[in-house]
Amino acid sequence: MSIARVALIASARFPITEPFAGGLEAHTWGLARALTRRGHRVELFAAPGSDPVLETRELPVRRAVLSPAARADASMPSHTWMEEHHAYLGLMLDLARDGERRFDVVHNNSLHYLPVAMASALSIPVITTLHTPPTPWLESAIQTSDACPVVFTAVSRCTASAWQQTVPEALVVRNGIDTDFWTPGSGGPGLVWSGRMVPEKGPHLAIRAARAAGVPLRLAGPVSDEQYFETQVAPLLGGGVQYVGHLGRKELAQLVGRAAAALVTPSWDEPYGLVVAEALACGTPVCGFDRGALAEILTPDCGLLAPPGDVAALAELIPRAMRLGRRDARRRAETFCSLERTADDYTALYEEVRR
Template sequence: MSSVRVALIASARHPITEPFAGGLEAHTWGLAHALTRRGHEVDLFAAPGSDPALGACELPVRHVVLSAAARSDASMPSTAWIEEHHAYLSLMLDLARDGEHRFDVVHNNSLHYLPVAMASALRVPVITTLHTPPTPWLESAIQSHDVCPVVFTAVSQYTASAWHPVVPEARVVRNGIDTDFWRPGPGGSDLAWSGRIVPEKGPHLAIRAARAAGVPLKLAGPVSDERYYEEEVAPLLGDGAEYVGHLDRHGLAELLAHSAAALVTPSWDEPYGLVVAEALACGTPVCGFDRGALAEILTPACGLLAPPGDVAALAALIPRVMELDRGEARRRAERFCSLGRTADAYTRLYEEVAR
């Protein structure tokens, strides 16, 4: 099978466009482009406002207008939850009607449960990538089938292990980055931190570690939690710590390529860590907390890890990481983190399940 027709389901909450809302959106954008370059026919179902170059089909996210009586009901979820639910419901009903005539495979790259819960209604194979630790809605969707018909992949061995009780045979297909775009640079004297500014990413811990090490730090990323930013991050800025905004890929690549090292400070079990791969591809070694899948990506030649949450230990590692060979970091990205490897693995899986 030289070409596969793929329905790639993305987020209904954030558009797949730059500057990306997070690693999931960046990964989906890159994967769609990589599959298309390999000659596959990719229809991306994504939030309104997604990159026109992808030819995305907008998920039917409709504004919900509820009565006062409905809003006052004790079971009232958030409006965003309702809108997202109905968007995926409409998509899955549409794919159930005529998906077999349009696609060879449906690849659910979203975090939503309905593509899993409704997979048995489709007459086309469904693949779901597990991007997060277990969640109640997705776990329950898997268990809604006597035998779940979905083929699962996981973005790391750590994530596959976390899901093992309900998904015992998830295949590991690690996320990848375009190493032709993320190019090595000369480094610099400052540290970099990138990602969504939310508590689970721990940027406040990165600031404290950098300050303890006496090295300036630049932080980049979307402020996804305003309250957290105002209360925990903004008060720490200054004195060598600078927030440089929500950068597009070009700006972020420039920042990483001219940094001495990248700090990665998860306060949760990081399922993969796309920011690690991006830094390595820019030749920038990584200093972080040993949580989740970070230890799968890093080797002692390109990064060092401190115990989770231990700011003092992280600060002590920073001078050592800044001395690591930038060439080793780049080589690790090429061998282990390339988008080409990811796209090849998914191509093999598509061809297998679509037979």
């Protein structure tokens, strides 16, 4: 294995540190550590304040300083949009100037369009991982030239299929979790749900299913949509349903490991489902909706899936899911969801694109 100098592009909005803003940040954190352990020289482009334990050099995130006249212009987008645009524009211009002296490969894990749109300006290979269903901005960026020079990977077959029209040859490299950290727990009498508190993750549906099944439920995760949380989730709390807050990895692993089963209730086509892998690694079977990539991860001996959005069907499956074998769940995580396998696949891809 040859050592690669990797520019790892992440979110310019959220620092890559605990407690993670979402699965994308958690994945980037784990991948950076796994690549560094293999001896690769990783430099991370992410929001300031990212975790120093990553042992990577943080690339600068430049903020735009706009005049009062510019901010008052009718074309002025949101402050967040403008900051992200400026940060990625500055990064790509820097890489275009002298990136080949510092890096062997650029690995884009962000959701922003500029690393793809400006890839042709770079003299080093660019890999972009598709973490979401298609977005108009990214599809537009891919089509800016007749032959987009970017090598694309997708985090699941489901995600690769969703991008088929624009990216017909995306390689599937599934996300992974550190199975040395996410270790089997003792189980317990209740259920757990974890993730961002947003409509597409469906925590309100998990609560309704748990109530219908008569099983207590604890929920954990950042409140990313305050209006949704206050109107759709908070009124359902109490009476055996508890929101325990936004937890760090250690506390979250303990919570998941002490549950009889994990509920996963996407209201969108889940591109991968990192919370599924985390639950399985903790020996906790999964009960969820059959959306997106969940069916790729789960097998009948470690998880059960109800039709999308069918709360009654999900509630009926909960008692069966709670009786599934915890060893089977852990075994699935070790063989299918390992971060080591993810890092191996990307190491091989880095080698291939450098030839």
